Amino acid sequence: MHCSYFDAARCRSCTLMGTPYGEQLAGKQAHCQTLLADHTALEWLEPVASQESAFRNKAKMVISGTARNPTIGILDAEAHGIDLRKCGVCSPGLRAVFPVVAAFIRTHRLTPYDVPNRSGELKHLIVTESPDGEIMLRLVLRSEQLVPRIRKHLPDLLEALPQVKVVSINLHPEHKAVLEGDREILLTEQSTLNMRVNDINLHLRPQSFFQTNSHMAAALYRQGREWVNELAPASVWDLYCGVGGFALHVANPSRTVTGIETSSEAIVSARLSSDEAGLQGMEFEAGDATAFALAARQAPDLVIVNPPRRGIGKELCGWLESSDVQHVVYSSCNAQSLARDLAALPSFTARRVRVLDMFPQTTHYEVMVLLERAG
Template identity: 30%
Template sequence: MTKQSKPESALVEITGLSHGGEGVGRIDSTAVFVPHAIPGDVGEVEIVHRRKNYFLGRLVNLKQSSPERIDPPCPHAPACGGCQLQHMSYAGQVSWKRLQVEEALRRIGGLEVEVAPVLRMSAPIHYRSRAQLPLGGSPGQVTMGFFRRGTHEIVDMQECMVQHPLMVKLAQAVRRTIADLRLPPYDEVRHRGIFRHAVIKASFSDETLMLVLVTRTESIPLQEEIVERLRREVPELVSIAHNINPTVTNVVYGERTKVIWGEPYIYEQIGGMRYAISPRSFFQVNPQQTKALYDEVRRLANLSGGELVLDLYCGTGTIGLYLAKRAGRIVGVETIPDAVSDAKYNAAINRVSSAEFIQGQAEAVVPDLVRRMGEIDVAIVDPPRKGCEEAVLKALAQADVGRIIYVSCNPATLARDLAYLRERGYTPGRVQPVDMFPWTSHVESVVLLSRRS
């Protein structure tokens, strides 16, 4: 019988944070990534996994605490994977997020660009307006919450300090209703059961709720009773939709969605504009910081009333419409047909007649717009985390767009794309980070690029 070797450990000083929020230190010359550790911590770290160029570690004994370390304000931390920085002060979080942007610009983009202090929240709690909650367990014993970090194990959520309180109220009602009716939640391993996710959306301005029940099955058993119970328990609920996702996948939504009760939209008010939110539409999850972000875009655009503004990756048209009263014309481009329909509806309810929305690939649409409309004064790009396709940036540069405003949710791809545009005649100005997601490792940024003469 062989004696089991003791896991290797070492005393490690944490000197940085990774883009995912793990503490970063070194064992000899090898980087080690340690969840739930922050710069200034010193502790015994056990090596959990060895990779070719780095280690993954686990903090087993904290010897010295960082000045920024706090007791997590959420009772579900550190098990819940929703927030990565519950153990770090808010001041420490925003300082690190600014540093994260600076380092990405310098290391990835080779750029020495000024990064402004982060636009932070005054009270970073109850800020989220959307949650995607997986369901598990068994009939009568339903679990619902967020996945444990790095797993698909559900941490049962009884409360949540970052969600709007009405969303927590509705989540508890959904859990009770499905459990009381002894309906089977989804079993991810066996691909059985019914209820996969409850997607909850809230309007902060109207204090109303939308629920999307995602099921494996074509129909919802006891649908009328479920609807009646939820309406009775949560009077703020104004819309219930059903999404059907029968495939073996980690993707939340299936292709088909239908409203089974109530209104097709809820509405959010941002800076005098009213936006419709449908069951499948994307909308920024933090309404208060969305206004701060859009105000910064409007400031950078510096419109005088006659400009042609191109809004790429426009989604439901929110940024372009926010600028519409100060622009001559807004043209939004989006690949998803449903989002384009929602954008047109948003223009209608805000009585904006100077905006048009086109469904298509941006790299194909931009040259045609130049031929049809002439010079594009300002282009706004707000791509997903993977950043802009090179063909989109190339099309903007070839169209000789005077100013480009880049809105980014990923410092790494922002740095890459700014470097590409700099090589093609654009000068990036000061980068403004915005804290859209307190207690997490994510940060939004916005920057103006001007065409060099």
């Protein structure tokens, strides 16, 4: 894949842009093998390749410039806007939204936030596309000043983009390098975006996390389900469960599955998906994964962990070490923290590993490891 923005040095976010994709994938496999070299019992499965371009289902864009001439993209070193409306890693569905939103900004005089001067209102545009082509659109504002105007003219936007099903405003009053704030104002009757992955209909609410590559997310969940069903545990915990992707994929009448996630919004979504599917033995709770494990009276047969980049940490590793858990399925977006956590789990043997290229054109990737308690 080649990118005109990259070639012109306008955007260098995709650090591997221009590198042949086969080399990218081989490099990620080699990087992971180096980090996990101490685990000699590992069976290395073939890495799962992604499509090279148009794979992103979510775009987090900075709104800059002026109401008359807005930019949708990123900021340069001087905090001036760089327009990336034709970004090639974004899906065609996402790219179709950007010019319509830009026209909406111009028509209704929505003043972009000026970072150097700390003035203006509209900070970011966050757009997510479902596998079925439906869209969730979120506008991040500094205050409620523009809310009545956006609400009044929202029908114009929905007429121009009928694929948009969920629209919300996020309020982020602080001047700091954080994408969004805590408060969300829903503007549409529909509150969740249906994200159908494999045979599971997941529900994504505005502040919930979902993998940014739908095709690879489906592969990730299929791999998790394959390993879990092969082991046939009677009880499973899905820690850091998000909207319930792994938990819902491993649901089975013969087992109990508990999902834990800090985001209450995500837990609402997971429960909705479970109820719609009529699944039995499912339970979802909002809370801290480590705190939940430490307070539990009984450990499950198998634990799935899908933590943020920092990994699961010493405390949860310590609990796993002292528990009766027999297997762990560890899905990681940071192989370095994964390697650190595995070193803190000497009672477990890493049996299988698979690299999944969730983030082509960058050095990042997802990796799944199946751990078994050593005999």
